[in-house]
Amino acid sequence: MTVRFVTGNEGKVREARAYLEGIATVEQIEYDYTEVQSDSLSEIARRGAREGYEATGNDEPVLVGDTGLFVDALEGFPGPYSAYVEDTVGIERLWRLVSGEENRRARFRTVLAFADGDRTETFEGELAGTIVAPRGDEGFGYDPLFEYNGRTLAEMSLEEKNAISHRGRALAAFAEWYANYE
Ligand code: ITT
Ligand code: NA
Numbered sequence: 001m002t003v004r005f006v007t008g009n010e011g012k013v014r015e016a017r018a019y020l021e022g023i024a025t026v027e028q029i030e031y032d033y034t035e036v037q038s039d040s041l042s043e044i045a046r047r048g049a050r051e052g053y054e055a056t057g058n059d060e061p062v063l064v065g066d067t068g069l070f071v072d073a074l075e076g077f078p079g080p081y082s083a084y085v086e087d088t089v090g091i092e093r094l095w096r097l098v099s100g101e102e103n104r105r106a107r108f109r110t111v112l113a114f115a116d117g118d119r120t121e122t123f124e125g126e127l128a129g130t131i132v133a134p135r136g137d138e139g140f141g142y143d144p145l146f147e148y149n150g151r152t153l154a155e156m157s158l159e160e161k162n163a164i165s166h167r168g169r170a171l172a173a174f175a176e177w178y179a180n181y182e
Helices: 008-020 041-055 082-087 089-100 158-164 166-178
Strands: 003-005 025-029 063-073 105-117 121-131 146-148
Touching: 003 008, 003 041, 008 025, 008 089, 008 158, 008 166, 025 158, 041 063, 041 105, 041 121, 063 166, 089 105, 089 121, 105 166, 158 166
Parallel strands: 003 025, 003 063
Antiparallel strands: 063 105, 105 121, 121 146
16 A cells, blocks of 8 residues: 655655565655644644645545654754754754763654544654764764764664664554554
8 A cells, every 4th residue: 555755855755665665655745744833743743644644635644754853961952843953053063062062862753643534643763872973974864963883873774774763663663553554
């Protein structure tokens, strides 16, 4: 069955497509859903999925994923504002902000929301790591800044990242649920 992934971010689509190969066909829809101002990734994702479902014709289920990078020393910043901060501040300046801190622990969190018109289900994944000076050319977004087990996410192949990442974990929970869908 086809799932429409409503997102403007191709990196997210690549990871979902690779992870769900043989489970669901992932089609990217570039509809710009309203990102409500909320501290809750799941609230943003749930609303986005419902709106995306209606806006794309009410015929095939949609997935929306919302991700945030939460830096301990910055009280969880940029968190739900991660997309805005990447576009404005950028990862180099975020690194400079964190480099002066002793505690450089951070987490990625992803919430995936699936909406089919009858219900909206959410699936979550988290990855704990450390903020480091940017390294690596793979992945996207904050990947060069985020070290896990000695390597940044940008130093891993897509498959390696999917096997351990916040998004991979959320996709695993989705795939398990989806196996018994309908
Ligand atoms: P859509 O809302 O259109 O899906 P987006 O890029 O805004 O695209 P998110 O809200 O999920 O997607 O991402 C928030 C920010 O976090 C954004 O700057 C992403 O580039 C970044 N990001 C998301 N997932 C990431 C990952 O696995 N590794 C590194 N950065 C990531
Ligand atoms: Na977003």
